[in-house]
Amino acid sequence: MLRIKELVKRYGNDKAVLKNLNLEVPGESVVSIIGASGAGKSTLLRCINRLVEPSSGSIELNGTELTSLEGKALRLARRRIGMVFQGFNLIDRLTVMENVQSGRLGYLPAWRAMTRKYPQEDIDRAFHLMERVGIAHYANKRADELSGGERQRVGVVRALMQEPEILLADEPTASLDPKTSKQIMELLRALASELHLPVLINIHNVNEAKEYTQRIVGMRFGRIIFDGEPVDLNNDAMDEIYAGVPAEERGGAESSTHLREVAAK
Amino acid sequence: MNTTVEKTGRTWKKPPFIANPAIRWALIIGIAAYVWWALTSLPFDWDRIQQGIPRAIRIFKGAFPPSFLRGELLFDGFMESIKIAIVATLLGLALSVPIAFASASNVAPKWLYTIGRGVIIVARSFHPVIVAILFVKAVGFGPLAGILTLTIYSIGFVAKMLAERIEEIDWGQVEAIKSVGGGTFVTMLYAVIPQIMPRQIGLSIYQLDSNLRASAIVGIVGAGGIGSTLLNAFGRYDYDFALAITLCIIGVILVSEAISGRIRRNLW
Numbered sequence: 001m002l003r004i005k006e007l008v009k010r011y012g013n014d015k016a017v018l019k020n021l022n023l024e025v026p027g028e029s030v031v032s033i034i035g036a037s038g039a040g041k042s043t044l045l046r047c048i049n050r051l052v053e054p055s056s057g058s059i060e061l062n063g064t065e066l067t068s069l070e071g072k073a074l075r076l077a078r079r080r081i082g083m084v085f086q087g088f089n090l091i092d093r094l095t096v097m098e099n100v101q102s103g104r105l106g107y108l109p110a111w112r113a114m115t116r117k118y119p120q121e122d123i124d125r126a127f128h129l130m131e132r133v134g135i136a137h138y139a140n141k142r143a144d145e146l147s148g149g150e151r152q153r154v155g156v157v158r159a160l161m162q163e164p165e166i167l168l169a170d171e172p173t174a175s176l177d178p179k180t181s182k183q184i185m186e187l188l189r190a191l192a193s194e195l196h197l198p199v200l201i202n203i204h205n206v207n208e209a210k211e212y213t214q215r216i217v218g219m220r221f222g223r224i225i226f227d228g229e230p231v232d233l234n235n236d237a238m239d240e241i242y243a244g245v246p247a248e249e250r251g252g253a254e255s256s257t258h259l260r261e262v263a264a265k
Numbered sequence: 266m267n268t269t270v271e272k273t274g275r276t277w278k279k280p281p282f283i284a285n286p287a288i289r290w291a292l293i294i295g296i297a298a299y300v301w302w303a304l305t306s307l308p309f310d311w312d313r314i315q316q317g318i319p320r321a322i323r324i325f326k327g328a329f330p331p332s333f334l335r336g337e338l339l340f341d342g343f344m345e346s347i348k349i350a351i352v353a354t355l356l357g358l359a360l361s362v363p364i365a366f367a368s369a370s371n372v373a374p375k376w377l378y379t380i381g382r383g384v385i386i387v388a389r390s391f392h393p394v395i396v397a398i399l400f401v402k403a404v405g406f407g408p409l410a411g412i413l414t415l416t417i418y419s420i421g422f423v424a425k426m427l428a429e430r431i432e433e434i435d436w437g438q439v440e441a442i443k444s445v446g447g448g449t450f451v452t453m454l455y456a457v458i459p460q461i462m463p464r465q466i467g468l469s470i471y472q473l474d475s476n477l478r479a480s481a482i483v484g485i486v487g488a489g490g491i492g493s494t495l496l497n498a499f500g501r502y503d504y505d506f507a508l509a510i511t512l513c514i515i516g517v518i519l520v521s522e523a524i525s526g527r528i529r530r531n532l533w
Contacts (some may be wrong), residue, residue, distance in 0.1 A: 049444050079446035089441035093459040102455050106446025113451050155441075162445055 001026050002048070002166055002198065007057035009043050009222075016055070017043045019222040025166070025200060030192045032201045032209035035219035036242055041202040044219070045168045048200075049081045050074060062165055079106035082159030084188075086171035088151045090158075092144035096135065099143050099154050100126045103161030122161070129157045133187060149180035156187065160195070167192070169201040173208065181205070185212040206238070324504050331512055332505035339510060342484075342494030343517065349411040349490050350476040356412065357419025357476075358469055364420060365427035366453065372431060372439075385428070388421035397483035408489035415476045415483065422475070423468050430464040431457060467529045474525040481514050 002025040009018040017040045025031055033041045046052035048059055050066065059066045061080065069077050082103075090099050101118045112118065118126075130136040133153040138146060143154060152172060159167055169188060173181035185201075189212045192199045203209045209216050210230040218226030218233070218241035226237045283289040333339070367373050367381030393414050400410035434457055442456040484492015491514060498507040 051440055051444060075446040075448060077446075078444060081444070083441070083444040085437060085441060087437050089437035091438050091441075091455055091459050093462065094455070098455075102442060102447070103445050105442060105451050105455065108451075110448070110450050110454070114454055158441075158445070 001060075001062055002200075003058075003060040004044075004048075005058040005060075007044070007047060007059065008055045009040070009047055009052065010055045017222050018047070018054075020057070021222065021224060023217065023224060023227075025198050028192065028196045028198055029215055030189055030199045030201070030213045031215045031217055032203045032213040033217045033219060034203060034206055034209050034241060039219040040222040041219055042170055045083070045170050045200060045202055048166075048168060049078055049083055051083075075106055079162050080165045082162050082164035082167045084152070084155045084159050084167065084169040084172045086174045088148075088155045088175070090143040090151055090154055092142070094143060095140050096130075096143055096146070096154055097123075097126060097139045100130060100157050100161055103158040106162065126157070126161060129160055132191075133157055147180075148176050149183060152176065152180075152184050153187070156184070156191070160191065164197065167197055167199045169199060171202050171204065174204055181208065188212070206233075327502070327504035328508040330505065331509040332503070333509050335506060338494060339491075339506075339513060342491035342510070343513065345408055346480040346484065346490035346492070347477065349408050349415065349488075350473060350480045353412045353415030353480075354419055354469065354473045354476050357416045357472065358423060360416070361420050361423035361427060362465070364424040365431060366457075368424060368428035369431035371434070371436070372453065372457065381424075381428070385421060385425050388417050389425065393418045393479050393483050394486055397486045397488040401487040406487045406489070406493075411480055411483050411488035411490055414488055415479055418479060419472050419476060423472050426468055427461060427465060430461045434460045470525045470528050474521045477521050478518050481518075 002023075004021060004023040007018050007021040008016055010016045021040075021044065023044075033044065035041050043052055047054045048061075048066065050069070054067050057067065061077070064077060064080075066077055091102065094102075098116065101116075101122060104118070104122050105113055108118070127136055127139075130139065133156060135146075135150055135153050135157070138150065138154075143151060146154065152175075155172075167188075172188065173184050176184060185208050188199055188201065191197065201209075201213065210233065214229065216226065216228065216230055216233055217224055218237065220241055220243075225240055226233065228237075281289060283292065364381055364384055367377045368385055369381075370378055373381060396417055397410060397414040400413045404410050404413065438460065439452060439456040442452045447455065480488075480490045481492045481495070484490040484494070485496050487493065487496075491510060495507060495510045495514075498504075498510060
C-alpha cells in the first residue's frame with residue numbers, strides 16, 4: 001500500500017510543481033498517471049524513490065515513511081522500489097547480465113559488485129526473469145547492442161531483480177515504436193499480476209492507459225483532477241486533463257472535432 | 266554581355282581591426298617602443314657572441330659523425346628513462362582517478378571539489394623541469410626524482426581531463442543505480458566508471474607517451490634516465506656521443522607517438 005498525503009514539491013522559489021497531492025495505491029493495482037507535459041507526473045514518481053526531494057508532505061510505503069529517510073535507511077528503502085525509465089538508463093558499456101545484476105546492488109557487498117561475483121541465487125533469478133521476458137540469450141551482449149524494446153525489457157528485469165514492493169515506470173514506452181510499446185505495456189500488466197506487484201505508470205498514450213490499466217489518475221498543474229476506471233474517462237474528463245494541449249500530442253486520445261475545438265481555444 | 270557601370274565616386278576600404286584610431290596607434294607605438302627598450306636593455310655581449318660562433322662550429326664538427334661506440338651506456342640510459350616513464354605513469358594514474366572524482370562538480374560535494382581542483386591546479390602550475398629541480402634537491406640525483414616529477418605531471422593532466430569527462434556523463438545511468446539502492450562507491454563503480462573507461466584508456470596511453478618525452482628532459486636537471494646520460498656526454502665534450510643520444514631520443518619519440526596515436530585513434 002502506497003499512501004501519499006499533502007505532497008508538495010517546489011523547485012527553488014518557483015511555483016509548486018506538486019500542490020498538496022493525495023494518492024493511495026492499494027495492493028496489486030496497476031495505475032496509470034496521465035497528464036500533459038509539465039503536469040508533474042515525473043516529479044511525483046521521483047519523489048517516491050527520492051530521486052527528487054519532496055518539499056513537504058508524506059509518502060508511506062507499506063508502513064515506512066519515505067520522506068524523512070537519510071543515508072543507509074534511504075538506500076534500504078530504495079531497494080524496495082523498482083523503477084523503469086523512459087530512456088532505459090542502462091549501463092551501455094556493460095553486459096546485459098551486469099545490467100540485470102545491478103538491480104541487486106542494494107543487497108550486494110561492494111567487493112562482490114566490483115569483482116562481479118554475483119551469488120548463484122541471483123544468477124538463477126536473473127536467468128529466470130530474462131527467460132520470462134525473452135532476453136536470456138543476450139546475457140553476454142553489451143546493453144547498447146540491443147534494440148529499444150529489448151533494452152526496456154532489461155530495464156524491467158533490473159527493477160524486478162530488486163524484488164520490489166512497488167514498481168514505478170516513468171514513460172516506459174515513450175521511446176519505443178507503437179508495436180514494441182504495446183508489448184512492454186502487456187509485459188508490465190502480466191508481471192504485475194504474476195508477482196502481485198503494484199505498478200505506477202506515467203504514460204502519454206491514453207489509449208494504452210485505458211487498455212492496460214485498471215485505474216487512471218489524471219494530473220494537471222500538480223494536482224490530481226481525475227481518478228477512476230478507464231470507462232469513467234469520458235470526453236469531459238479528457239478535456240479537463242488536457243485543456244489547451246493539441247490533440248496530436250494526446251497520444252491516441254479520441255480526436256473528435258469537439259476535442260479539436262477545445263484544443264484550439 | 267556588356268554592361269556599363271555607373272560611377273559612384275565612392276571608395277571602399279576594409280575596416281581596421283581596432284576601430285578606435287587612438288587605441289590603434291597607442292597600441293602600435295607602445296609595442297614598438299617596448300621591443301626597442303627590451304632589445305637595448307638586455308645584456309647582449311656582442312664580443313662573446315662573436316667568440317661563440319667558432320666554438321659552436323667546433324661542437325658541430327666534433328659531433329659529426331655521431332658515435333654509437335658506447336651503445337651500452339645509451340641503451341642503459343634509455344631503459345632507465347622507460348622505467349621512469351612507466352612507473353610514473355602507473356603511479357600518476359592510480360592517484361589521478363580518485364583526484365578526478367573529487368574534482369568533478371557533479372559527483373563530488375563542494376568541499377571535496379575545492380580540494381580536488383586545488384590539487385590539480387598545484388600539479389599543473391609548474392613545468393616538469395622546475396618540479397624536477399625541486400625533487401632533485403629533496404631526494405637527490407637519480408631516477409626517484411624523475412619518477413616523482415612525472416607522477417605529478419601525470420596527475421596534472423590526467424586528473425583534469427578525466428574530471429571533465431566525468432562532468433559530461435549521462436546522469437540517467439547514475440539515477441538508475443541510485444534508484445536500486447546502490448551506495449556512493451557502488452554507484453561510481455557501475456554508473457560512472459564504464460562511461461569514462463574509453464577516455465581513461467586513451468589518456469593513459471597518451472600520458473605514457475608524454476612521460477617518455479618528458480623523462481628525457483627532466484634527466485637533464487639530474488632526475489635520471491637518458492637525459493642524465495646526455496648531460497654527462499656534454500660535460501665530457503663527447504659531442505659525437507651526444508648527437509647519437511639526441512638522434513635516438515628523436516627516434517624513440519617518433520615511434521612511441523606513432524604507436525600511441527594509432528591506439529588512441531582506434532579507441533575514440
